[in-house]
Amino acid sequence: MMSYQILLDTYQLFVPEFLYSVTGKEELASGIENWRYIPTDASIFELVSKDMGQNLKETKKKFLEVGCGVPIFSYALKKKYESLLEVHGIELNKEICDYVASTYFRNEVEVEYANASDYEKYEDYDFIYLCTPIKDAEAMNKCLLHILENMKDNAILYLYTTTYYDPSKFSIGCKMERLGNNYLYKMIRN
Numbered sequence: 001m002m003s004y005q006i007l008l009d010t011y012q013l014f015v016p017e018f019l020y021s022v023t024g025k026e027e028l029a030s031g032i033e034n035w036r037y038i039p040t041d042a043s044i045f046e047l048v049s050k051d052m053g054q055n056l057k058e059t060k061k062k063f064l065e066v067g068c069g070v071p072i073f074s075y076a077l078k079k080k081y082e083s084l085l086e087v088h089g090i091e092l093n094k095e096i097c098d099y100v101a102s103t104y105f106r107n108e109v110e111v112e113y114a115n116a117s118d119y120e121k122y123e124d125y126d127f128i129y130l131c132t133p134i135k136d137a138e139a140m141n142k143c144l145l146h147i148l149e150n151m152k153d154n155a156i157l158y159l160y161t162t163t164y165y166d167p168s169k170f171s172i173g174c175k176m177e178r179l180g181n182n183y184l185y186k187m188i189r190n
Contacts, residue, residue: 044131045073047179048158049080051186052127055156056084061126065089066116066147069096071109073129078108088125090114117143122150132161144170148189157187 055061061084065074068089078087089111091097097113100106117139122128128147132140147157148170157174159167161183168176175188 043180044160044182044184045076047184048129048160049077051158051179052077052085052156053081055127056081058084061085062124063087063127063129064122064125066119066128066130066143067091068109068111069093070100071105071111073131074109075105088112090116090119092116117146119146120150122147122155123152125151125155127156127158129158130160132159132165137165140165141170148174148187151189153189155189157185157189159185159187161185 052063063074063077063085065071065087066089068074068091071087071089074087074089077085087109089100089109091100091111091113092115094113097111100109100111105111116130128151130144130147144159144167151157158179161167165183167185167187170187173190175190177186178184179186
């Protein structure tokens with residue numbers, strides 16, 4: 001199954017139900033065509049999953065999605081690399097964490113209620129994905145610096161930003177490259 005299809009199927013199954021549970025507005029929950037925000041750009045998922053696949057061998061690796069919300073990205077990666085990847089997420093919104101804990105996801109993706117800027121377990125992960133959930137540039141800088149300082153050596157951070165945010169000033173001690181023709185950065189801690 002194509003990565004995009006895994007992502008779309010997951011989105012269609014869980015996001016409408018979540019929207020209805022939070023808003024109570026059935027028109028928002030009636031399906032993908034009525035919801036304007038698609039949480040994960042399929043081309044970004046393709047780039048990250050392909051790059052990760054090149055780094056997955058026989059030993060199971062650990063993946064963390066920072067600011068995962070309803071963990072569609074993590075779930076789709078788990079489905080793609082089931083035997084090679086253990087997936088986790090952290091989320092600052094308690095309501096979303098409670099929702100995830102009450103759904104099918106509770107058995108698929110462990111989501112922890114945590115603040116990314118002071119999370120203490122980054123060194124446990126081989127791959128970290130951050131889709132700039134923080135709109136304030138200063139707070140984003142603090143969060144990114146905290147992640148990079150606490151990652152283990154040779155861990156990979158995928159940073160996706162839809163803005164003109166430039167993470168290069170934080171690349172000291174990291175090898176950094178852009179993936180694709182967009183704002184997806186791969187940072188490997190040396």
